[in-house]
Amino acid sequence: MSKKNKTAISPTRDENYPEWYQQVIRAADLAENAPVRGCMIIKPWGYALWENMQASLDKDFKKTGHKNVYFPLFIPKSYFEKEAKHVDGFAKECAVVTHSRLEASSEGGLAPAGELDEPLIVRPTSETIIGEAFARWIQSYRDLPLLTNQWANVVRWEMRTRLFLRTSEFLWQEGHTAHATEEEAMAETKQMLDIYVNFVENMLAIPVIPGRKTESERFPGAEETLTFEAMMQDRKALQGGTSHFLGQKFAKASDITFMDKDGQEQYAWTTSWGVTTRMIGAMVMVHSDDNGLVLPPRIAPSQIVILPILKDDETKEKVLEYCESLKAELENKAFGDGFLNVEMDTRDLRGGEKLWHWIKHGIPMFLEIGPRDVDSNALVVGRRDKDPKERGPQSREEFLSTVVDQLEEMQQGLFDKAKAFQQEHTVRIDTKEEFYKFFTPKNKEKPEIHGGFALAHWNGSAEVEEQIKKDLKVTIRVIPNNSEAEEGKCVITGEPSKQRVVFAKAY
């Protein structure tokens, strides 16, 4: 029974990162593939994470004056055709509804019937249909700014899908706002990015690099796309969310106009911004280890699980009683915006099996309590951010007085660890040779984990972006906000550049 080197998840991250990711999700019961191609079934433990994300972000949105709305799933094709670049960007991945009923077919079974006059597009995003409403709602500068958000599902018919990271249907929020001036709309775009970055760093403990996208990576139809990028444990980049300054493009497409103070009719300035269930995938890939999911305490559905050790009928009752009272005390402790959530697992399973179940589910803290602990008024505490072997006894009193601090320390620890990893694999590169070497695996047949973020100078041309994408599958992930002005030479062409940008392979 040598479990010393055995990991709960196989393969390990080093052996096969993509497969490891799938196995972590499966072992943690977050989600599974649905019978419908490219779609997922989100299971209770996974959906609870999404609910916690929703609750946190929704509060931030409301605090900054946004109101929730709901628009239809279906968008008339004619609406969608209004903005040319938008069409270019999304047309290839739209699901289209063309019929309104089913009839018995001659081959048996059912066949679509009742063809619609105008096909309906299942929304890949809602700019166009919300624009139509904004045009009616907005008449005067007094109607501005108009600040809305909706929680919804969208469909983008993807070729290749992976649970949470890319699915044909996914859940998200999309904010849509309209403003009287360019400055105000730009300020909104930036504010929402700040809210996202703050959320992701503080709640999900994922360090990110905020900035803006290059023209080729922008949202179809946007004038500016702000974004934040995070580094996964395979050193690839994952775009977390985006905030778009749409200029007056969509206002012109949907005819969103208003009368300004001087009685002049003007086009409004609009923004849109969103984050998706992809955040769950990011969290899995940033924090989890070879024993399964690791959840930051603030976003975990429950922070603590109590595992009573029920040896015999004699002691069973007193152990359970002790655990119940401990649970009640813990649930009275303030944590985050509410109170601690505590699970109690009294299933009739062997202790080891039960413990590993919760380790794989990523619960931040687990308490093993048996008759010995009850007698000494103590408990055995284990933390998910440490080796399972390291767990040890604490007195009940000591534990209760430090538990919240311990969880906060864990939250911060996960962030610090991820930040250190990101910094360790972020390098400044100044020659083309070094750049190509950085992004080329040693073993081409079975690429090892390699590369990372390269901070390099860029001449600003789309040709260079295309070349490195073709040669190395590397893209410019973000032009960082905090990157200091620095004279340099484009790492590919040698042409002058004023700032370093982040190059990486991406999800």
Added chain:
RNA sequence: CGGGGUGUAGCUCAGCCUGGUAGAGCGCUGGCUUUGGGAGCCAGAUGUCGCAGGUUCGAAUCCUGUCGCCCCGACCA
């Protein structure tokens, strides 16, 4: 849509080449023994072998067609 692969128990797969009517491991159910690091033994349940034709006395196995899925490319939160 191009190239490759695959479909057998809830899951992972063997069996196919060389036809004889279905297997393993895991999981599940029950019993006994265990229990502070993923238990052991025993007993059980579970399948129109993706679908439709064909060859044959007989097809999971051979042939034809068809559908689904997976991997690699182009596209993407």
